[in-house]
Amino acid sequence: MTEGQPSAALPTGLRERKKRRTRDALLVAALELFTAHGYEETTVDEIADAVEVSQRTFFRYFPGKEAAVFAVQDMVESHFLSELRQRPADEAPFEAMRRAVLCAWDSIGQTVEAIIPVELHMRAYRMIESTPSLLAAHLRRGIVLENRITELIAGREGLDPARDPRPRVAVAAFSGVMRAAGQLWGQRGDGGMESLRALTETHLDALAPALSERWRTP
Amino acid sequence: MTEGQPSAALPTGLRERKKRRTRDALLVAALELFTAHGYEETTVDEIADAVEVSQRTFFRYFPGKEAAVFAVQDMVESHFLSELRQRPADEAPFEAMRRAVLCAWDSIGQTVEAIIPVELHMRAYRMIESTPSLLAAHLRRGIVLENRITELIAGREGLDPARDPRPRVAVAAFSGVMRAAGQLWGQRGDGGMESLRALTETHLDALAPALSERWRTP
DNA sequence: AGTCAACTGTCAGTGGCTGACACTAGTCTC
């Protein structure tokens, strides 16, 4: 069920350890090949060959080619969610979301590094943004996440998201802005985590003022 | 180039007319089959058979199975864009977008009906929202549209979207909220265009107040 | 009427993905 995290708990037996190794190997090989030659250009056979397993085995670890790309993303997201759950109840919803992302980024580093180099993950993220089919999948995953956030926020505030549009609307706006920042970061080839963080803060800050007023003569 | 609109101008020769007929036939057959048996469950062969052409021909009219689903969406979007371009320059950006959607919906009806029954189009929209792979494609298309809107809005206001985050942010928020409304409309099985319209207005109105303030005791 | 070009069908092939079945290798029991 918790298939998102590729190797969270310690392995018990030899069998488990072997499984974890193959999975991690497949994951790294896939990302390496994807980022080197392109996602569409890389075949599942090539990934399987690189790890010396059969193609069928790849599909036993990952439901599809796509899933390998988003395995790490899964970890980051669940990190964000738990961070959001821990936010003090008296914070305004938008502020809570804003702080949760930033805190999540502060604390995720090592966990990711245990499985793949962070630098590879960042290359992977840029690939997602620039590969149409992956971008599509990324966005759909975003929606699923949005829905979970909406539930969370509505719960915090004691509202029914089916009746009151505000949780949904706030989350949608938040996610939209986050995505815009991510896109921009991906387009500018430069920059590491710090620049992404700065960009995110700028964008989130710009939202409220941008909505109601006219912008002429900034 | 303007391949989005399936039969905009009048057909000149017999050849043109024939082409248009096959294309429209493929489009209707595809949507009919998709909405009846499900998108994933319908094969391209079945669509081609229904129109009595070869599978290869289908792929000559549509770059992929997906494209058939979004052919009508393409029309609606370009309608929205031209509506937005016509908005008076003194309207605030967010307001201009809001009015452009509503005006576009007022005037699109007949154009769509010329090709497929509106009712079929609405079934198709619900299918998109409830079919993961289509939702993904839908969202990616949304991004492309967002980028074009951003250009437009930035142009209106005489800003460079690469320097000033406000156009991007406002459009992202707008699109996010629009999508949330669409999703909700799709989930509630009921309702036609009017209920979608009402839902959209409610959601857009809720945005600005939802951001900065606390919501307890509404 | 005849040439040209557009449109279409057929065929063969690739790549993602799945079910079925047999085989190998940890694991657990006695």
Added chain:
DNA sequence: GAGACTAGTGTCAGCCACTGACAGTTGACT
């Protein structure tokens, strides 16, 4: 420690979306 059990794997066969190449047909234009 040997044998039974079963999770994990490889192999094979097949479906479906999609593509390139080639040949046949049918509007269009002189």
